[in-house]
Amino acid sequence: MQKFTGTGVALVTPFKADKTVDFDGLERLVEYQIAQGINYLVVLGTTGEPATLTLSEKEAVKAKIIETNKGRLPLVLGIGGNNTAAVVEEVSSTDLSAFDAILSVSPYYNKPTQEGIYQHFKAVATASSLPIILYNVPGRTASNMLPETIVRLANDFDNVIAVKEAAGDLVQAMRIIQDKPKDFLVISGDDMIALPMTLAGGSGVISVIGQGLPKNFSKMIQLGLEGKTKEAFALHYELAESIDLIFAEGNPAGIKSLLNSINICLEEVRLPLVKASNTLQTQINTFLEKY
Template identity: 70%
Template sequence: MKELLGTGVALVTPFNEDHSVDFEGLARLVNYQIDNGVNYLVVLGTTGEPATLTAKEKALVKETIIKENKGRLPLVLGIGGNNTMAVVEEIKTTDLTEFAAILSVSPYYNKPTQEGVYQHFKVISEASSKPIIIYNVPGRTGKNMEPSTVLRLANDFKNIVAVKEAAGDMVQAMRIIQHKPDDFMVISGDDMIALPMVLAGGAGVISVIGQGLPKDFSEMIQLGLQKNVDEAYKLHYKIMDSVDYIFEECNPSGIKALLQKQKICNSNVRLPLVKATEKLEQKIAKFIDNY
C-alpha cells in the first residue's frame, strides 16, 4: 500500500456558528492539505466527530471531500464501532469506490478480550472489499490491542494491511515493527512520537496537527523516511509545542482553534465537546504568530 506511506491527516468536520456543517470550510481544509504536501486524507476518523454527525451529514461530508479532492490524493474512510455486525453492514452498504482503504477502530466501551478483538476484525476483514487499517487507541477505547493480536491479524488476513498505533507506547510499536510481515505497515497515531516511530521502521503517520501545519509536518515525515535524522528533528522540535496545545483540552477542540487562527475554518465543535478555552486559544495564537 504505497499510497499510505508518509503523512495522512485525520480531517476535522468544520461547523458554522449554528453548528451546521461548514462545507466551504471543509473544501478550504482539503485544498490546504493538497497544496502543502500531505500524502493522503482520512475521512470521518475520530477527529471528524462522526459520533455526533447524522447519516445524511456523513454522506455530505464524504461527497464534499471526494468532489474537492478530484482524485488528487488517496482517501481513507473511517468505518468502525463497537457493534461488529453494524460495522459489517456499513461496509457492505457504503460505496467505497473512491477510497483506497478503511480505517477501523478497535471496539470501544465493551472492552473485549484479545480474542474478541481478533474475532471482530476477522469478521470485518471477511466483509471488506478494501484494504483495512486497524486502529489501536486505548486512551479512547479503554482496551489496548496487544502486539500479539495485531501480528496475528497481520499474518492471518491479507487485506489487513496496516495498524494505526496510538497507544503512545514506543516499545509496543517497536515490538510490532520487529515481528511484522514485510508488507504490513505500522502507522503512528501519535503526533508526538510519529518521527521516532518512522525512524524505528514505521510507515508514517495519521496526524491531527498535520492538517494545521501540513507543509512542515509532511516534510518532517519524509525526512524521517529518508533517515535524514538531524533535519527531521529540527522540524519536530519546531512543531512540538503545538502538539501539546492541541491535545490539552481534547481533540478536535484544540486543532480547530489552530485552524481558526489560520482562517481555514472556525473553532466550533458539537456537544459533548466544547470549544477551546480563551486561555488555550491565546497560547495557540501566540504559537502561530511566532511560527
C-alpha cells in the first residue's frame, strides 16, 4: 500500500465566525496540501471535529473534499466509535467509492479488553470493502491497543493494512515494526516522534502540523524514508517548536490558529473546544515570522 507511505494529514474542518462550515476555507486547505507535496488526506478524523458535526454537515464536508481533490491524492475516511454494531452499520451503508481506506479508532470510553478490541476490529474488517488503518490513541480512548493485538489483526485480516500508532511510545512502535507482517504499515500518529518512528522502520505519519507546514514536514518524512538521517533531523529541529505550540492548548485549536495566521481559514472551533488563547496565537505568529 505505497499510497499510504509518506505524509498524510488529518484535515481540520474550517468554520466561519458564526460556527457554520466554511467550505471556501476547506477548498483552500485541500489545494494547499496538494500544492505543497502531501501524499494523502484523512477526512473526518478527530482533528476534523466530527463529534460536533451533524450528519448532513459530514456528508457536505466529504463531498467538498472529494470535489476539490479531483482524484489527485488518495483519501482516507474516518469511521470509528465505541458501538461496534453502529460502526459496522456505518461502514456497510456509506458510499466509499471515492475513498482508498478507512481510518478506524480503537473503541473509546468503554475500555474493552484486548480481546474486545480484537473482536471489534474483526467485525469492522469483515464488513469493510476497503482497506482498514487501525488507530491506536490511548490518550483519547483510555485503552492501549497492544502490539500483539495489532499484529494479530494484521495477520488475520488481509484488509487490515496499517496502524496509526499514537501512543507516544517509540518502544511500543518498534515492537509492532519488529513483529508485523512484511507489508503492514506502521504510521506515526504523533508529530514529534514521526521521524524517529519512520527511521525505525515505520511508513511515515498521519500529521496535524503537516497541514500547516506541509512542504518541509513532508520533506522531512521523505528524507527519513530515504535514510538521510542528518538532513531529516535538521528539518525536525526547525519544526519542533511549532509542534509543541499547536498542541499546547489542544487539537485542533492550535493548528487552526496557525492556519488562520497563513490565511487558510479562521481559528474557530466548536464547543466544548475553545479557540487558542491570545497568548498562544502570539507565540504561533512569532514562530512563523522567525521560521
